[in-house]
Amino acid sequence: MKWKTLDKFSEESGMSKESIRALKKKGSWREKIHWTKAANGRIFINVVAVEAWIEGKLA
Numbered sequence: 001m002k003w004k005t006l007d008k009f010s011e012e013s014g015m016s017k018e019s020i021r022a023l024k025k026k027g028s029w030r031e032k033i034h035w036t037k038a039a040n041g042r043i044f045i046n047v048v049a050v051e052a053w054i055e056g057k058l059a
Contacts, residue, residue, distance in 0.1 A: 002048050009045040029053070
């Protein structure tokens, strides 16, 4: 699955929700690429793009 909820991604990756929010806030993770906000207000993380970011590849 390409997109996971913030809670699920945090649980599976071991990254805290606070550290994920910090990456979003400082712009390291870009909206519509690494994360998006659904119509219901929930945050979803793009696992594929984040894995590329971790590996130092362009995403």
